[in-house]
Amino acid sequence: MISFEDVEYVYPSGVKALDGVSLKIEKGEIVALMGENGSGKTTLLKHLNGLLKPTRGRVIVDGVDTRSATIAELARRVGLVFQNAESMFFSSTVWEEVAFALRNFGYDEMIVRRRVEWALNFMELGDYAESSPFLLSGGEKKRLALAIILAWSPEVIALDEPTTGQDQLQKEKLMQMIRLLKEQGRTIIVSTHDVEFVAQLKPRIIVMRRGKVIADGGAEEILLNEDLLRSCNLLPPQIASLTRELGFIGIKPSLKHPREVAKELLDALSRIMREG
C-alpha cells in the first residue's frame, strides 16, 4: 500500500528531516509513529499525500510514485489531519467546512448532506453545525479536522498528534473510530507521543529519532523497552512501569488492562501468602 524507499528529505533551510527512511505499510494496518518533537514524524506524514516530495529515494502510495502525482490526485487516497487543526479552516460555518471538500470532489448535494451529517454526528459536532469553526475549543477544532477527512473517506488516513488537548472520552472515541476504519480496510497512520493512548490502542509502532527509523515492532515490544523510549524523550506507559516494578512478586511486564493487572497481583499475593 505504502512504501518509503531510502527517503531523504532536506528542508530548504538545510535541515535534514528524513535521513534514509525505508518502510512498508500494508493496507488495513494501524501504525503509530513515535518520537520526540523534531524527530521527523510530521515530515514523514507530509510525504504521504505529496505535500513534500523526497529529495532522494521515493514514496509509493497505492502504486503511485508521489513525485509523478499532484496533491489533488493524492488527496483522494490520503487524508492528512494536521496537528494545528485551525490551519485547515476558512469557512464561516462548521457545516460548510466539512461540505467544501466533498463538493470539490463533485459529489451531488444529496450525498454531500448525508456525509456531512454523518461525519459531524460521529465526531459529536452536530450541535455546532452552524457555528464558526474558529469559535470552537481546541479539542473541538481537532474533531472538526477529523470530520472533514472522514466525510470523504480516503483509503489512507494520517493523523498528526490527534490526541493533543483531547480528554479521555474523546481519546476512547478516537480509538473506536480508528478501529472502525481499520475494519473497513483503511490504513491509519498516527503520529503521537501520547504513550498512554498508544498503550491502549496497541498498534504497530515505528520509532523515529533524528530523521531515522530506529525501531519498528509490536506495541509490547516497543513500549516495554524502557531504554529505547527514554532515548527518544518518551516515557514508558504507567502500566508498563508498574508491572515491571512488581516483578519481585512474579508479575511480568505488560500493557494489560488495570483490571487484569489487579487480578494478577491478587493471585500472586495469595500464592505468596499460601506458601508462607
Next chain:
Amino acid sequence: MLGADRREAGGEAEGAPAIIQVENLSFRYYGSEQYALRDVNLVVRRGEFVVLAGRSGCGKTTLLRCLNGLIPNFYEGEMLGRILVDGMDTRYTPTHILSQAAGMVFQNPDNQLFALSVEADIAFPLENLGFPREIILERINWALKALKIEDLRYRSPFELSGGQKQKVAIASVLAMRPKILLLDEPTSSLDPVSARNLIESIVELNKREGLTIIISEHRLEHLLPHADRLIVMDRGMIVRDGDPRGILRDEDLLVYGVAPPKVSEVARCVNAHRGCLKFEEIPLTVHEFVEKVRRLIR
C-alpha cells in the same frame, strides 16, 4: 476575606488567606445561548496547588480566563456574580493591573512569544508598563533563574524546543511577579519527557516561591502527586473539589472525561476485589503502589 469558607482548602495551604474568591459566577460568550460557566463558587488559598480537570468544553479555559480578567475585559459576553483576585474585583480592574496578580500561560507557547530573543520577550510587558531598567533586568534574572533557563537568555524563541518555549512563556509571565500562576493545558503539545520537566518546574515555583498554581490538564499522572486539590468540572459547573486521593478512591472519574493515573485505577480494581490487599489511601505513583505491596508481604 479571612472569614471565608475553609472546608475545601487542601493540605499545605490550609489556613492561609484566600487569594481568589469566586462568587456565584456564571458566564456565557457573546452569541452563545449556553452558559459556559454556571454558578461557580470557589475559594483558593495562597500557596495552593490546584489541578482543574474535566472534558474539553467543560469550562476550564473559561474559568481561567475569568481569573485573570480576560473575561469580561477582553471576551464579550454576559457575566453574573463576581471574582476577587488578591482583593481586586476583576470587573473593575484593568487587565494590566490584574496580570500583575494572576499571570496566564496558554496551551501553545507560540501565541505568547514574538520577540527576537528570550530576554526581549521577557522584558516586553515590563517595558510596556514603564518599569525602570534596573528593575527589568533584576526581574529577568530572577525569572530565568526560577525556571533554570539562564542559558536561553540570548537565544531566539523560534529556535527553541516546545518545552523550552513553554518555560520562556512562563518566565515572561513570572517577570510580572504575579502571586498566582494560571496554566491552561501547558504540556499538551510537549513530548512526555519535556512535559514532565515542565511540571517539575511548576512544582518548584509552588514550593520554593510560594506561588499559587491553578493548572488545567488532561494528563494527570505527573501532576496529581503534587496537587493539594483536584477540581473536576462538568458542563460549566464544579462537580468535585477536594483532596485528589479521596476523589480518586471514591469514584470513577471517566464519566467526566478524566483519566486517573493507571496506578490509581489498578488500586481501585484491587479494592473492588476485597482480597488480601486493600488500599486505604489510593496511590498516585508507581512508587507508592509498590511500597504498599512490599509492606504487605514483609
